[in-house]
Amino acid sequence: MCYICTGLFFIEVTHNMMGFIFAIISGAAMSIQGVMNTRLGEKIGTYEANMYVQGTAFLLSLLVMLIFGKGDLRAITDANKLYLFGGALGLVITITVMKSVSSLSPTLAISVILIAQLITAALIDAFGLMESEKMAFDWTKYVGIALMIGGVLLFKWQR
Numbered sequence: 001m002c003y004i005c006t007g008l009f010f011i012e013v014t015h016n017m018m019g020f021i022f023a024i025i026s027g028a029a030m031s032i033q034g035v036m037n038t039r040l041g042e043k044i045g046t047y048e049a050n051m052y053v054q055g056t057a058f059l060l061s062l063l064v065m066l067i068f069g070k071g072d073l074r075a076i077t078d079a080n081k082l083y084l085f086g087g088a089l090g091l092v093i094t095i096t097v098m099k100s101v102s103s104l105s106p107t108l109a110i111s112v113i114l115i116a117q118l119i120t121a122a123l124i125d126a127f128g129l130m131e132s133e134k135m136a137f138d139w140t141k142y143v144g145i146a147l148m149i150g151g152v153l154l155f156k157w158q159r
Contacts, residue, residue, distance in 0.1 A: 030097075030110075031106070031110050033053075033097075034097040034098070034101050034106065034109070034110060034113075035101055035106045037049055037050070037053055037094060037097065037098050037101075038097075038098045038101040038102050038106075040052065040053075041098045041102070042102070046095060046098055046099070047095070049098065050091065050094045050095055050098070053094055054090060054091065054094065057090075080130075080131075082130070083130070097109070097113065100112065100113065107155065108152065108155065108156060111148075111151070111152045111155065112152060114148070115145065115148050115149060115152065118144075118145060118148065119145060122137055122141055122145070125137065
């Protein structure tokens, strides 16, 4: 259990609530970063912007690890080798977000990205991929995805 100070009083926050708070922060940060990276890429070039973004992230990650890290980096040799490609996906993510935001509007691009993320995460859960717990993918999940796609189509629809 942890507590968040609202200024007037403390609110008890459960582990599950912290997950939602982190997800909201992550979603907002990803959207803001996508637009920032795109605008930087328009000034200095897509691949140059990506190098700056990834380089900055590396340096900050190194600093945070040195200050707060409690893990064992040497244990990386014991990790599934597939998981080591997560860093390479950072390159793919940054560049494709920049390209989609510059080709579409930020809202449309991020909406399509969110749908792709949801479908991919659902497949990972449904098949128990990458050591995830296998979860049922029932009709409600299909309806949820259809509603999201419908929302994007409605958003894009112009009279």
